[in-house]
Structure formats: structure tokens, C-alpha cells
Amino acid sequence: MTGTPPPEKPQLPWFKASPLAHGIMLALFSLATAVLLAIANDSTSAPIAARGAEDLAASLEQVIPRDLHDNDLAASLRPITDAEEGAVSVYVATKSGTVTGLAFEMSGPGYSGLIHVLLGIAPDGTLLGVRVLSHTETPGLGDKIEVAKGDWILGFAGKSLQDPSPENWKVKRDGGVFDQFSGATITPRAVVKTIYRGLNFFDRNKAALTAPLPAKS
Known part of the structure; x- marks a missing residue:
């Protein structure tokens, strides 16, 4: 009695097997992270600067x-x-x-x-x-x-x-x-x-x- 042959292992998609693809994905992830950080920095820098100016003005008025x-x-x-x-x-x-x-x-x-x-x-x-x-x-x-x-x-x-x-x-x-x-x-x-x-x-x-x-x- 012959046994049933084992199922073939599925082939990995090319973008998972290729080192070049890994590098591209990493670069894209880094770019997306940099863009998000830049957006966050732009959205918070103005309020931070305003708060710093307020603190400075308050300190100066005390002296x-x-x-x-x-x-x-x-x-x-x-x-x-x-x-x-x-x-x-x-x-x-x-x-x-x-x-x-x-x-x-x-x-x-x-x-x-x-x-x-x-x-x-x-x-x-x-x-x-x-x-x-x-x-x-x-x-x-x-x-x-x-x-x-x-x-x-x-x-x-x-x-x-x-x-x-x-x-x-x-x-x-x-x-x-x-x-x-x-x-x-x-x-x-x-x-x-x-x-x-x-x-x-x-x-x-x-x-x-x-x-x-x-x-x-």
C-alpha cells in the first residue's frame, strides 16, 4: 500500500524571498516613519515655542x-x-x-x-x-x-x-x-x-x- 505523498510546500512570494525586496520594504518603512515624525514635529513646535515664550515672559515679570x-x-x-x-x-x-x-x-x-x-x-x-x-x-x-x-x-x-x-x-x-x-x-x-x-x-x-x-x- 502506497502512502499519500506529502503536500508540496507553498512557494514564498518573490517579495518575501528576495533580499532586495526586504531592503526596499525597510526603506519605505523608514521613509513613512520620517514623514510622520516631521508632521508631528511641525504640529507641536509652534505650541511648544508659544509656551516657552509665555514662561519666559512670566519669569521676567517676576524680576x-x-x-x-x-x-x-x-x-x-x-x-x-x-x-x-x-x-x-x-x-x-x-x-x-x-x-x-x-x-x-x-x-x-x-x-x-x-x-x-x-x-x-x-x-x-x-x-x-x-x-x-x-x-x-x-x-x-x-x-x-x-x-x-x-x-x-x-x-x-x-x-x-x-x-x-x-x-x-x-x-x-x-x-x-x-x-x-x-x-x-x-x-x-x-x-x-x-x-x-x-x-x-x-x-x-x-x-x-x-x-x-x-x-x-
Whole structure:
């Protein structure tokens, strides 16, 4: 008795068997993915940029009061190249063409990473306001530098290189006048040093920073 021959294996379609076809399919898949990513990027870039502009405007208003200027701070940039700080972008506040305030960012190493601080300074060198933009300090300890977590950062308004004197621009544990936090001295120490650097940056570049902005054509 003869057995039934096994069924023949179906032949693979040419596009599954050919290495060239595999390469074409991979290329088409990559192209489709790239197109989708480009569409997604175009659809989200504008909202992201708008949100960034809103955040910047809100931060600037916290360190330069709205009633001090009649210009668009975000659009009034003055680049300064400083011997110690390098390139710094400074936002210039004006009222009727007169410079009434300046805002710029300074960064310094904290306990667990860089602390980014935004300073607002009057033309006479007095601090109008200070805010911490970002940090990676310990929650519950170092994060008290945020205005949302405490009023410590508000205490710098009205200070200058002369008030307090240079030797007192330190936390109290180091012989200065600024409070530190219980269990966290490194973070406030870093912020104080960063603000003091910012005041010195302003002092070194005061003439250039307070000069009238060029008239727009």
C-alpha cells in the first residue's frame, strides 16, 4: 500500500524571498516613519515655542515689575561678552526709551547639579528681584530656594554690592547675613554666590548695559 505523498510546500512570494525586496520594504518603512515624525514635529513646535515664550515672559515679570517698562522684554536682548562670565544674554527694560532694568541668568553648582537663577537689576545696581528658574536640589530641603516653597528668595530684593558689604555676601554659617536652611547649607550658599557673581557682572559692564537701546528702523 502506497502512502499519500506529502503536500508540496507553498512557494514564498518573490517579495518575501528576495533580499532586495526586504531592503526596499525597510526603506519605505523608514521613509513613512520620517514623514510622520516631521508632521508631528511641525504640529507641536509652534505650541511648544508659544509656551516657552509665555514662561519666559512670566519669569521676567517676576524680576522686573511690569510698571517699570513699556517695551517687550523678551524682544529686547543685549548680548554681553564678559571676561569672567563669557557670553551673557541680557533682557533690557526701558520706559520712554530710558533703561529702567535688566534681567539675565546666572548658573552655579549646587548640592546635586547646576542651579539656574534669573536676576533683575535696576540701573543703580540694586536687585529688583531674583527667581530660581531650575535646579535638581533635594526635595524638602534644597528646594526651599523656589518661591513656590518659601519666601527665602524674596529676601534679595533691594540688595546690592554695597548692601550688604562684600564680606557679608555669605550665609550666616559662613559669617554672612543670609539665612541657610536647616539641614541644607550648600544650596543657599550656592545661590548667594551666584547672585553675588551676577551683581559683579553688572558692575563690570554697567556702562554697556545701561546705554540706550538702538532705535528700531
